[in-house]
Amino acid sequence: MWLIFVLFFLFNTSPIKAQTQSELFTQYRKDYLFLRDEYQKNYLNFLNKKNVYIQYRSITSEQDMIESSKAVLFSRNKMLKSFLMTLRIGLDKYKTINSVNTEKNQIQLSKWEEWLDEQNLIIPNFTNSSDIKEWATLFKSRYLEIQNAFYQALTQAEVNLRLYNLNEIKLLAEEINLDPKSNNDTEDWFANFPVKSDLVKKSLEAATTLAQKPQKGKTFNNYYPEVRVQTQKADSYLKSLLADLKAITIKFYN
Amino acid sequence: MAETPYQNIDISQNNPLGFQEEIPSVPKTKSNLSPKIIILIALGVFILILFVISLIVTSRRKNENLVAPSITPPPTENVVPTVSKSLLPEIYREKFESIENNLNQDLEIDTPAIDLEIGL
Numbered sequence: 588m589w590l591i592f593v594l595f596f597l598f599n600t601s602p603i604k605a606q607t608q609s610e611l612f613t614q615y616r617k618d619y620l621f622l623r624d625e626y627q628k629n630y631l632n633f634l635n636k637k638n639v640y641i642q643y644r645s646i647t648s649e650q651d652m653i654e655s656s657k658a659v660l661f662s663r664n665k666m667l668k669s670f671l672m673t674l675r676i677g678l679d680k681y682k683t684i685n686s687v688n689t690e691k692n693q694i695q696l697s698k699w700e701e702w703l704d705e706q707n708l709i710i711p712n713f714t715n716s717s718d719i720k721e722w723a724t725l726f727k728s729r730y731l732e733i734q735n736a737f738y739q740a741l742t743q744a745e746v747n748l749r750l751y752n753l754n755e756i757k758l759l760a761e762e763i764n765l766d767p768k769s770n771n772d773t774e775d776w777f778a779n780f781p782v783k784s785d786l787v788k789k790s791l792e793a794a795t796t797l798a799q800k801p802q803k804g805k806t807f808n809n810y811y812p813e814v815r816v817q818t819q820k821a822d823s824y825l826k827s828l829l830a831d832l833k834a835i836t837i838k839f840y841n
Numbered sequence: 842m843a844e845t846p847y848q849n850i851d852i853s854q855n856n857p858l859g860f861q862e863e864i865p866s867v868p869k870t871k872s873n874l875s876p877k878i879i880i881l882i883a884l885g886v887f888i889l890i891l892f893v894i895s896l897i898v899t900s901r902r903k904n905e906n907l908v909a910p911s912i913t914p915p916p917t918e919n920v921v922p923t924v925s926k927s928l929l930p931e932i933y934r935e936k937f938e939s940i941e942n943n944l945n946q947d948l949e950i951d952t953p954a955i956d957l958e959i960g961l
């Protein structure tokens with residue numbers, strides 16, 4: 588029987604390997620989606636308890652509402668922290684293309700992750716509605732900064748990806764140019780490259796500028812849709828560069 | 842003359858006199874195995890079944906990992922006209938494909954939607 592046990596464990600062991608960046612990102616993303624579901628459940632429960640309290644105004648229903656508020660705020664912080672972590676890990680993928688700015692964004696995200704962790708040490712100690720109200724007011728003002736940090740990080744991720752792609756296209760063009768069959772057919776493409784490359788970079792700079800604009804007022808001014816317009820512009824230039832290069836390559840090989 | 846009741850001596854069940862023949866019970870053969878050994882055998886069989894199941898599950902998982910599920914793109918997705926891949930020289934085909942895939946690889950993560958009025 589011991590032999591069977593030994594065989595069982597021998598067949599089931601798999602070698603431990605380090606997770607790649609994309610595996611890690613997928614895992615963190617999964618965790619975030621799970622915590623988002625948890626928050627939504629707690630939120631529905633909170634709404635239910637709040638309605639009961641509004642209807643009866645009893646001490647028990649008030650206590651229930653306080654407990655459900657604490658639960659939903661706790662799970663909200665956990666979800667937000669998980670989102671920031673996922674984003675921070677996601678930034679690692681093309682970090683080398685712009686390491687200084689990417690690092691700045693990652694530091695900002697880490698700072699807010701820590702802050703959210705600290706808040707979850709405070710929340711369980713709330714005993715009445717005024718404690719919760721005071722904290723919720725503080726959170727609301729801080730959330731403007733959190734939103735700004737994660738939209739800046741999302742913008743950085745988009746910029747990094749496009750700069751990486753631009754560099755990859757250039758490297759591929761250089762490789763094709765060295766091909767003996769090319770007969771300098773790529774010269775036109777290289778002559779045109781700085782113009783299109785500049786257009787890509789200008790769009791990405793515009794996206795970065797939008798994200799760096801300081802926020803004024805008490806509500807968050809969401810610049811991200813405008814950032815998307817700029818990154819999509821950059822995408823169209825990149826696609827055009829790649830399509831031209833592909834056409835040249837096909838021409839000299841056929 | 843007194844009437845003698847009919848008795849079928851061949852079939853004991855039909856005996857009108859109510860006598861029933863006692864069928865001698867066959868003595869059960871007692872197994873020589875002690876209860877401890879039976880428990881051990883049962884456990885051994887159980888573990889063997891678990892072992893076989895685990896092997897099947899592991900092999901199935903391995904097979905699943907080999908075939909990567911791919912999402913079928915909607916027909917409207919391919920807006921940009923593309924040059925036929927077959928015309929591309931093989932040495933560059935993979936590199937072109939890799940860049941093309943990268944062009945559409947933004948971080949797939951939804952921003953959280955939260956209610957800031959909780960507790961206020």
